[in-house]
Amino acid sequence: MDRTNGTLAVALAVVFILGAFLAVPLAARAAGPCEETAYANGQLFCIHVTKIIANPSAGLLATAEPIYIAAYFPLPSGCDTSNPSTCAPEALPSGYQPLCNPCFHGGALDAFPYHDHVMEGAPGFGTQGTVDAMKGPWVLIVAAYDPAYSNQAGFTPFKSTAGIAAGELAGDFQAIHPGAVNPYEINTGVVLIFGVQPLG
Known part of the structure; x- marks a missing residue:
């Protein structure tokens, strides 16, 4: 991607994520054709979002597993998200082409239309560890690849939450939350409920 310089725009855009989600309606959908795809433990799955909880209880938030919006940013030259x-x-x-290429989910996430979804666990990964993560709920976390990393000729995306964590430690993501304990991600505090199905 030929990308414009927008590192500062990332930091500014994510400030509005929480407020924007409060106004995003999402109708419940029955499982059917694959609406979105997500990586989990290196494999690709279908997800069917049924509910967004913008103000979850502390107990619900404490049990939520992460689902990442792993964004490719700055945007391509000429892309105006409005x-x-x-x-x-x-x-x-x-x-490589992002899973969302592009997708407009509404609200502040429209600032990151080119992205992958990466979640904790998926069906069929055994009886311990990640299998428990499939019970949901999931908390939405935003991270943005450093273009110096994602624009390499040998780039492959991180397809697990463990991979993203390692990439953050290696500096493969932009610092979009200066001053935070983890400056490489924004935990939106927004909880998603969705079904997960294997592809095929």
Whole structure:
């Protein structure tokens, strides 16, 4: 992707995520054709979002597993998120195309239309560890790749939450939350409820 310089824009945009989610309606949907895809433990799954909880209880939030919006940012030259028709599908120099290429989920997330979903666990990963994560709920976390990393010819995306954590330690993500304990991500505090199905 030919990207404009927008590192500062990332930091500014994420400030509005919490407020924007309060106004995002999402109708419950029955499971059917794959609405969205997400990586879990290196594999690809379908997800069907049924509910957004913008103000979860402390107890619900404490039990929520992470689902990441792993964004590719800055945006391609010419992409104006206020006019989605200007944002065409893109490929990174490695040839990789984001799972959302682009997707406009509404609210502040529209600032990050090119992204992957990466979640903790998925069906069929055994009886311990990640299998418990499939019970949900999930808390939405935003991270943004450092373009110096994602624009490498040999780039492959992180396809697990453990991979993202390692990438943050290695500096493969932008510091979008200066001053935070973890400056590489924004925990929105927004909880999602969704179903997960294997592809195929």
